Amino acid sequence: MSKSRVPAVGYLVLDDEQPHLRARECGDCGALYLDRRNACARCSGTRFEWRPLARTGRVRAFTIVHRAAKSVPTPYASVVVDLDGGGVVKANLLGVTDPAKITANLRVRLETVSAGQDDDGTEAVAFGFSPEPEA
């Protein structure tokens, strides 16, 4: 039994209702960043505010990784996703290893996944994407 859960990365918000990603948005030009910032790489502005990102988006690029470090189960799909309304992230595409299943603009939805436990029993929670059922 986990004592507690922590997000694997700071840009994942573990809201029980709606886990989602967040970005630092440049107050001057609107550029979005997932990392800690010194200034905006586009306009050099220095004002940032957190902005929640959409849980859905479209696959922009992918690969199926077959050779990886021993600790990483293979094969797995890595995707670059254009989130609806802005923001681009990289993550695993869950449950897909056949490249033929990944088509242009495939719609995907964010899911959380367990990424292990530390020696105090704290669980790290990461995220991935799953293809959305055809409408």
Add this chain to the structure above:
Amino acid sequence: MSDSDIWIIGVAMTPFGRFPEKDLIDLASEATLGALHDAGQTMQDVGVVAVGNLYEAASHNAQRLQKQIGQTGVPAYNVVNACATGATAFRVAMLSILAGEADIGLAVGVEQMGKMGLLGGAARPAADHRVYEPRGRYDSVIKTEGVLGTGLMPGVFAQAGTEYALRHGVTAEQFAKVAHKNHAHSTLNPLAQYRKEFSLDEILHAEMIAYPNTVLMCCPTGDGAAAAVLVSGRRLRTLAPDVRRRAVRVRASAMTSDPWTDAGTAQPDVNTLTRAAADQAYERAGLGPEELDLVELHDCFATAELLHYDNLRLCEPGGAGDFIDSGAPWRDGRIPVNASGGLLSKGHPIGATGVANIFEVATHLRGEAGERQIAGARLGMTHVIGLASACAVHILEAPAR
């Protein structure tokens, strides 16, 4: 020739491969002494030294090289710029001459990677008692490689390739055709790390590394060095006729880094900066892609070469798949690409690559490329890109005949 032109009067490269019996400076010395001999010069004539190397950069290899082959007190620069390291060293020597600080410059690229493997890096030992703590700029509590996608080179260039493929309908077989060509080209290059031809079927069915790139579509790691001797137009006029007769003119030299793009925050964008560098180079040279006789471009993975057909304006926009299908980039095609075998088969000792490309194109322009010579080549382009990112494009012109 104008005073402000830059010319290449000597080039050399070691064979690329694995040379555990040599150290980095053995490799650098071999290439340097070869290039100086080719130029009819010695270290005593050189006014600036620039040495590019990635993995031993903290060892200050420009000075280590001087201490083996000639300490003359001239400015020495140690250059690191990802896979564009060698090309950046070339530009440092060039810019020093243009600034008037030297008349003759030496640019060296060298690397000794051994068998470090495709993925690079070594595992860190595990802590005794592991407790999650946010680390780094993403406040990560775990290593995210393989959990939040892949950021290793094979996967990054695979994703760069599929982004183009999803947009323009390129097939895995079309990507494999790039490797088919480059392995075939390498059989004619005695300096290549590998000189074996593979069938398209063998390439497609080799071990998959990161779809669509199989192991035969990924460049190897290796050891090697290349060097070039540069000179100002003013100084060239004073050199021996045999040196002037073989001098290759640098028609354009352009270097770019990443401009901001929205997707660049998730994965490096290898296209935008390459397009910008190519456009600047064409503009400075006052010519277009249709005038090039050969191109050596940065095929670290087969997917990368296909993208760069488009980025370097060698094909119609979106038409890179059709371009490889047409046979245009084969050595007997409309615009031969990577007649050397490219990084895929000639090899990619990282720091050496950006000077080795210049060696290759200059050698063809001089008509001295032996069995692999592209007949009558007058204008050639070199291109390298390293993730950080840094991109360099040069356009070189043959000596007047």
